[in-house]
Amino acid sequence: MDENGHGAQARVWLETYGCQMNVADSQLVTAVLRRAGYVTATKLEEADVILLNTCAIREHAEERVLGRLGDLARLKQARPEVKLGLLGCMAQHNRAALVEKAPWLDLVAGPDAYRRLPEMLGESGFDPAVDVRLNRAETYADISPEYGAGVRAYVTAMRGCDKFCAFCVVPYVRGRERSVPPADLIREISELAARGVREVVLLGQTVNAYRYELVGFGQLLRMVAAVDGIERIRFTSPHPSDMSQAVIDAMASEPKVQPYLHLPLQSGSDRILAAMDRGYTSTQYLDLVARVRAAIPELAISTDIIVGFHGETENDFGATLELMRAVGYDSAFTFKYSVREHTRAHRLGDTVSEAEKQRRLSEVIALQEESSLARYRALAGRVFPVLIEGPARRGVGMLAGKTPDYKTAIFPARAGLTAGDTVAVRVTSATGHTLTCTLA
Numbered sequence: 539m540d541e542n543g544h545g546a547q548a549r550v551w552l553e554t555y556g557c558q559m560n561v562a563d564s565q566l567v568t569a570v571l572r573r574a575g576y577v578t579a580t581k582l583e584e585a586d587v588i589l590l591n592t593c594a595i596r597e598h599a600e601e602r603v604l605g606r607l608g609d610l611a612r613l614k615q616a617r618p619e620v621k622l623g624l625l626g627c628m629a630q631h632n633r634a635a636l637v638e639k640a641p642w643l644d645l646v647a648g649p650d651a652y653r654r655l656p657e658m659l660g661e662s663g664f665d666p667a668v669d670v671r672l673n674r675a676e677t678y679a680d681i682s683p684e685y686g687a688g689v690r691a692y693v694t695a696m697r698g699c700d701k702f703c704a705f706c707v708v709p710y711v712r713g714r715e716r717s718v719p720p721a722d723l724i725r726e727i728s729e730l731a732a733r734g735v736r737e738v739v740l741l742g743q744t745v746n747a748y749r750y751e752l753v754g755f756g757q758l759l760r761m762v763a764a765v766d767g768i769e770r771i772r773f774t775s776p777h778p779s780d781m782s783q784a785v786i787d788a789m790a791s792e793p794k795v796q797p798y799l800h801l802p803l804q805s806g807s808d809r810i811l812a813a814m815d816r817g818y819t820s821t822q823y824l825d826l827v828a829r830v831r832a833a834i835p836e837l838a839i840s841t842d843i844i845v846g847f848h849g850e851t852e853n854d855f856g857a858t859l860e861l862m863r864a865v866g867y868d869s870a871f872t873f874k875y876s877v878r879e880h881t882r883a884h885r886l887g888d889t890v891s892e893a894e895k896q897r898r899l900s901e902v903i904a905l906q907e908e909s910s911l912a913r914y915r916a917l918a919g920r921v922f923p924v925l926i927e928g929p930a931r932r933g934v935g936m937l938a939g940k941t942p943d944y945k946t947a948i949f950p951a952r953a954g955l956t957a958g959d960t961v962a963v964r965v966t967s968a969t970g971h972t973l974t975c976t977l978a
């Protein structure tokens with residue numbers, strides 16, 4: 539038995555829900571547990587420890603996890619020695635309700651408690667081990683996550699958020715902003731490059747709010763661009779209010795920083811933007827889009843849209859459609875507003891019916907499909923360098939990769955071409971999601 543009470547090589551099954559930050563956190567958790575002697579289970583049935591890394595951003599995400607916990611209750615009944623734990627945002631958001639609803643849980647750990655997981659797994663007793671304390675200093679800078687295979691790696695540059703948008707639970711479940719020291723990031727990214735990673739995506743809830751002592755996000759981009767072996771740099775998600783000129787200049791002048799920007803809008807109505815506390819108006823947002831496009835002419839822009847926020851009228855919704863048309867996004871993540879406990883909008887409640895939210899969502903999706911199709915089709919005949927990621931999911935004998943502006947390109951395989959190579963391709967046809975290409 540090890541110090542945690544498990545036999546040698548206890549096997550862990552880890553399921554991840556939610557955003558890319560959670561995927562990165564699961565890689566971190568895997569590294570923490572591996573250091574403590576745990577190994578990864580290849581099947582759920584053989585696991586000694588089952589962990590769910592959860593998301594609290596929308597009600598639907600929480601419901602999925604609660605359903606999953608119900609399934610796992612049966613497994614726990616059959617094998618009571620298995621340790622069952624809940625990690626991440628939902629652990630932080632709903633700890634009391636969770637322990638009540640799922641008394642078979644052995645462990646509940648928030649996003650700042652992952653260092654303590656081996657210790658928590660070693661605790662025995664009737665009550666679950668719970669640690670949901672937020673820690674303003676925790677960046678896990680000294681722990682190298684267990685990155686998956688592949689030419690692209692997602693590297694957490696900062697954690698938490700100070701923005702407190704009225705609808706969002708993130709600042710409450712992930713705590714305040716803190717940035718990983720640049721020296722640790724550069725060391726990590728250099729090691730990734732040595733292992734064959736060609737593209738890094740810097741992650742943070744508001745990644746362009748990155749600041750460590752005198753180093754801001756623009757300078758960080760330049761430092762990462764200086765790492766040999768890294769060919770492409772992306773980042774997600776920036777906040778429009780933090781898109782400083784230094785960041786725009788770094789994007790424009792560092793060829794490794796790719797011409798793609800995810801710029802969450804949420805609503806095109808100034809009234810709703812103010813109610814959401816987003817910190818910008820529609821005019822300021824459009825002005826930012828114009829400035830970034832002027833600096834980076836090949837730029838693709840994607841966004842997040844929420845429909846049906848408290849008080850959103852038909853006019854407000856119309857303003858969102860209008861702004862979407864004005865920008866012409868390459869893609870968009872679209873959501874129906876769902877009231878989240880502990881947020882400032884919680885006490886305001888819901889004013890838009892479910893049916894009306896669904897109608898608005900369908901309209902936004904239809905508009906975006908049109909816009910995506912136009913943006914993708916406009917590239918017909920153009921030649922792009924594509925970083926090969928591997929075989930295409932569809933199409934026998936086809937390879938897939940991303941263009942600099944983050945569009946999926948598929949093209950015929952050729953002997954000698956392999957993941958990690960960059961190849962020139964010519965676009966022959968397009969849907970609103972994929973470019974079909976020939977080798978140029």
Ligand code: SF4
Pocket residue numbers: 699700701702703706707708709743744777
């Ligand atoms: S910027 Fe707003 S929406 Fe984004 S994580 Fe922070 S509070 Fe949530």
